[in-house]
């Protein structure tokens with residue numbers, strides 16, 4: 001088997017730790033991205049080798065394809081509206097468990113699945129931990145509402161950049177048929193407040209600030225650390 005580089009090993013370790021929480025009978029949200037993919041592959045192997053009895057709800061077309069490849073039985077949210085656990089990655093995390101997600105343009109479904117789960121577990125490598133969230137915030141936007149959304153984001157102090165496709169002319173189109181913009185606000189002092197303000201913009205389908213993580217597993221090359229929400 002190919003040896004993993006430092007950050008890949010860190011991602012894998014975090015995903016392995018999260019998968020320890022998955023037990024027989026659970027309905028599991030399957031996140032999107034390279035870190036969540038380690039969890040999907042691991043759960044698939046447990047289904048195959050140990051007869052782990054779970055159903056999965058994928059957060060994107062990519063996760064669905066991977067879960068099918070690895071033999072995880074899938075259900076829709078209509079069939080299982082309440083999930084036991086969701087395991088997903090993130091692009092940046094602060095010490096208060098606020099996240100920026102959407103690097104893979106899947107944050108709308110990721111938020112629906114995270115909010116449908118009793119336990120939302122985030123898996124990252126250590127490079128993703130920051131004192132303040134500062135990456136541009138991905139937003140999914142109805143193409144019809146683009147100009148309005150750009151103006152409203154500017155009123156909040158942000159600058160929108162359309163996310164362009166690679167291997168395709170024009171913008172990236174999400175799994176829901178919408179455009180994706182990345183909004184630079186600089187360092188974000190209050191993610192919860194910005195989250196509320198973005199959610200109030202008409203035509204902005206969903207944004208990538210998440211404030212509902214329960215556990216974050218932070219993978220390092222040689223260990224995993226965790227942050228847990230105080231209840």
Ligand SMILES: O=C(CO)[C@H](O)[C@H](O)COP(=O)(O)O
Pocket residue numbers: 031032033034035036088089090091100101102103104105106107110
């Ligand atoms: O939010 C996401 C996709 O929309 C991903 O979870 C996020 O981009 C992290 O991906 P990776 O684990 O590949 O760094």
